[in-house]
Amino acid sequence: MKARNFRYVRPASLQEAYRMLAEAGGEAVPIAGGQSLLAGLNMRLSSPKVLVDIGNLAELTGQSYADGMVRLGALTRHRDLLSSAIVRAHLPLLAEAAPHIGHIAIRNRGTIGGSLAYADPAAELPACAVALGATLVLGSAKGERQVKAEDFFKGLFETDLRAGELIVEVKFPEVPTGTSxxxxxxxxxxxxxxxxxxxxxxxxxxxxxxxxxxxxxxxxxxxxxxxxxxxxxxxxxxxxxxxxxxxxxxxxxxxxxxxxxxxxxxxxxxxxxxxxxxxxxxxx
Ligand SMILES: Cc1cc2nc3c(=O)[nH]c(=O)nc-3n(C[C@H](O)[C@H](O)[C@H](O)COP(=O)(O)OP(=O)(O)OC[C@H]3O[C@@H](n4cnc5c(N)ncnc54)[C@H](O)[C@@H]3O)c2cc1C
CATH class of the missing domain: 3.30.390.50 (CO dehydrogenase flavoprotein, C-terminal domain)
Structure with missing residues (x-):
């Protein structure tokens, strides 16, 4: 099967992405790595009118560590979890889980933001985020809010995300010494x-x-x-x-x-x- 027709837009900034999502009033969805969304569109499980491609937004990239907190941009790819020195040093659980996510081609495209937003109950990263006590930073045209991973997942493929909202980054407290x-x-x-x-x-x-x-x-x-x-x-x-x-x-x-x-x-x-x-x- 093929997806129903949709309009494809590519914002140049995070603020423009928020604006595009808000203007579409619930008819638009973000696309990051496309590894889950495109399969769903082709099977016609959903038929959004607009796809907002957030895959090139610099504001959603990067990994950093400061003051006992690791921050992973929403566009952190599954493969980055394997190669990032910050992840290996401070969040070995993510580095251990990443090789189990699909295959190399999927890990090259799939993102942590996409995996958490999709909330597949069989996915590795939502479980790791809850185990590690992560906090999700969610943004929209209305501003930002933070939600703990354990409060974010509401049910089968259901999350606390509101229409027009994006996962911007995921904050992980460093695993303390003496904790395995x-x-x-x-x-x-x-x-x-x-x-x-x-x-x-x-x-x-x-x-x-x-x-x-x-x-x-x-x-x-x-x-x-x-x-x-x-x-x-x-x-x-x-x-x-x-x-x-x-x-x-x-x-x-x-x-x-x-x-x-x-x-x-x-x-x-x-x-x-x-x-x-x-x-x-x-x-x-
Ligand atoms: C053959 C195959 C095998 C796979 N095996 C596994 C596996 O073993 N384990 C596993 O965990 N996953 C697996 N996946 C899924 C893969 O990990 C996806 O990459 C991931 O679930 C979604 O990430 P994405 O960036 O591709 O998101 P997309 O497909 O682009 O988007 C997925 C959903 O998240 C939303 N979204 C994306 N980014 C954001 C954001 N920043 N803020 C808000 N909403 C957002 C989209 O609107 C969409 O609803 C597999 C996929 C395939 C095709």
Whole structure:
């Protein structure tokens, strides 16, 4: 199939992009890397009248670190997460997750802003953003506001973004010394979306988990902290021999259901195994 006709506009500045989006009154959508949007347009899942190409806006690019905060411009490509010295030094979770996002061609074009705005519950970056306690800076013709990642994802492909609003940048607090992060996912083939994945952050003291922040993806409706598992793991010694004692807490958070080709019990088993693997990877 082909997309319905649309008008394509290319603003020269962020302010011009805001103006174009506001003038279209909900009939326009931004396009960044196009790796999710174009497939949806071709399948006619949506039919916007105007595409506002934000892919060349300098205001949305760049990575910086200052005062314990990493700032990633919305146009930070997935491949940049692998090559950025700032990301590798301060946010190793993102560098660990990035190779799992699609294939090289997709990572060359896809952006962090696009991934967060699209809010696919099987995507890696929304889960990492929640695990890391990120804050999204959202801008529009009306000004800027900031929303915590854990409040941004509202449901399946649903976010707190309002019409005419853009993700401008994502702010990540530096992972403090003594805090570890871990990541694992299972997919049918490398590059496929995850069936089940885990992004985690934990403070470890003398071989025990002092506190944990576990976020599942692929098997949930949206990126959110798995509060039951995170609480149940407090005070637990790692490495774990077996995570099955936490399966009830995982079930409570994930609430797995049967989907074609994958039973709920299988998802729960995979989530339990991955939880153990991720926690143990933090002490290896
Ligand atoms: C074959 C294939 C495999 C893939 N596998 C994976 C995978 O394993 N894991 C994964 O996470 N993703 C995967 N993706 C998706 C890919 O990561 C996309 O790049 C990403 O989801 C969207 O980023 P984008 O910049 O391409 O956004 P676009 O496609 O340009 O836009 C996506 C949505 O976000 C909106 N948007 C874009 N930028 C902004 C912004 N700054 N502010 C507000 N709204 C914005 C657009 O209007 C649109 O609604 C895959 C894609 C393909 C085609």
């Amino acid at each position: 992060t871990g990541f694992a996912e299972l997919s049918r083939r490398h590059g496929d979306f995850a069936l089940v994945g885990v992004a985690a952050l934990a403070i470890l003291r003398a071989g025990d988990i002092e506190s944990a922040r576990i976020v599942y993806f692929g098997c949930v409706d949206r990126a959110r902290v798995a509060v039951s598992v995170s609480a149940a793991l407090s005070g637990v010694a790692v490495p774990l021999e077996d995570a099955s004692p936490y399966a009830a807490a995982i079930r409570n958070d994930v609430k797995p259901d049967d989907t074609p080709g994958l039973r709920a019990d299988t998802k729960l088993h995979m989530a339990t195994v991955l939880t153990r693997r991720v926690l143990n990877s933090m002490v290896e």
